[in-house]
Amino acid sequence: MNIYYLTLFPEMYEGILSSSILKRAEDKGLVNYQTLNFREYANNKHNQVDDYPYGGGAGMVLKPEPVYRAMDEIDLDNARVLLMCPSGRRFDQTFAEELSTEENIVFINGHYEGYDERIRKLATDEVSIGDYVLTGGEIASMAMTDAIVRLIPGVIQKESHENDSFSTGMLEHPHYTRPREYRGMKVPDVLLSGDHKKIEEWRYEESLKRTRERRPDLLEENEK
Ligand SMILES: C[S@@+](CC[C@H](N)C(=O)[O-])C[C@H]1O[C@@H](n2cnc3c(N)ncnc32)[C@H](O)[C@@H]1O
Structure with missing residues (x-):
């Protein structure tokens, strides 16, 4: 399985992905993790990835271009693209089991007030890890990664999780x-x-x- 994380904070993944079972799964060649910092896809003078909301209001909104360009770079047409957001489908064990059979998973992690609505078009699923609001999608996608990867055959013994x-x-x-x-x-x-x-x-x-x-x-x- 290949897992991609579109994020503004790739460093947040370092400790989690290089420890314990997630690391062992990678060492065994069962999973491959890749972070993409979509600031690198901003393509404007100040690498700006967010902007003020049309119509006014608090907070900044993620612009569509950096996220679309990062997706172009991954260039997958058979991926499960999971947009992290509090209004998405609630993640649970059944959903983890379903995702553990995928070949390619992409997590799109928001930050700030939210996404430009056009970013939603990239997603196959909008996913929430619970009825509370986090600062960003990174911790949510890490929790999901942990739940998914341990279910991939060969990562831990089947009897340990069934x-x-x-x-x-x-x-x-x-x-x-x-x-x-x-x-x-x-x-x-x-x-x-x-x-x-x-x-x-x-x-x-x-x-x-x-x-x-x-x-x-x-x-x-x-x-x-
Ligand atoms: C501060 S939140 C934005 C919340 C948004 N204004 C709302 O009310 O739905 C910033 C980002 O954190 C992530 N996030 C926050 N809570 C989450 C949750 N419960 N599950 C998954 N992702 C979450 C999402 O990627 C979201 O775009």
């Missing part, structure tokens, strides 16, 4: 490791029993209980 929260339609069951007892808190007996069928049943029940308590909406969604 029982994750949301993948099963529920929240994950509790985990315990050694010691058996810590500050009066004991590991449930069933986990020490060696009875795999009982352990599976316990995990399912705990998963269901946790989902009912914390996210009943997920169960309602499954029933639809």
